[in-house]
Amino acid sequence: MIIEAHDVGVTIGRRRIVHGESVRCEPGEMTALTGPSGSGKTSLLHVLGLLLPVTSGAVTADGTVVSGGSPRARRAFWRDHAAFVLQDYGIIDDESVAFNVALRRTRRADPRVRAALEHVGLQGREAEPAGHLSGGEKQRLALARAVHRDARALFVDEPTASLDAANRALVIGLLDDFARRGATVVVATHDEDMTAACAHRHPMNAPTITIH
Ligand SMILES: Nc1ncnc2c1ncn2[C@@H]1O[C@H](COP(=O)(O)OP(=O)(O)OP(=O)(O)O)[C@@H](O)[C@H]1O
Ligand SMILES: [Mg+2]
Structure with missing residues (x-):
């Protein structure tokens, strides 16, 4: 399943948290969403998995617009295609x-x-x-x-954060297996080893913030 963001923006309240992102996530490949803390990696991951609505732009799955759909269409996407490994693991x-x-x-x-x-x-x-x-x-x-x-599409948030080196390698290998078996794997990460294992890397467009 090809999952794409087309010039996606998200505004919550008066804050813009995703800034015109376009990314194409292919089956059989791992795509890394990379960027500094607060740059919107988790938010874009949630947008691609239809957990967070877009304010502008669109998300497509195999060319069909899936953002802005009915709750029923979203539930069908989650039930039939998607799996999530989010930051609290959902255990x-x-x-x-x-x-x-x-x-x-x-x-x-x-x-x-x-x-x-x-x-x-x-x-x-x-x-x-x-x-x-x-x-x-x-x-x-x-x-x-x-x-x-x-699942045909796997959305993963910081899968290697807080793991030791052996477990990091194991988790990276498991995600790679998923992709090799044809799944579309999207990973929000700031881990260099995780990023290096991804065929496709998407740096976030966030404006640079200087902390004084
Ligand atoms: N529900 C929300 N309401 C308001 N602001 C939000 C909400 N969710 C995220 N944000 C803001 O959007 C920005 C991007 O957050 P996000 O969690 O996507 O960043 P991130 O790149 O995943 O960061 P990290 O590397 O720290 O996990 C942050 O400034 C955050 O405070
Ligand atoms: Mg995050």
């Missing part, structure tokens, strides 16, 4: 690891849940409450959910 602490992968109760040894957990190195942890996992493990659990969904 439900009180539920089991397995529930967090499938987002519903599954049979005790559901092979698809097991395969997704194996993919991220969390095999055998199905029954544990997700709240017991470390930050890096929760990050990988969120990726297992995306693996389980087999």
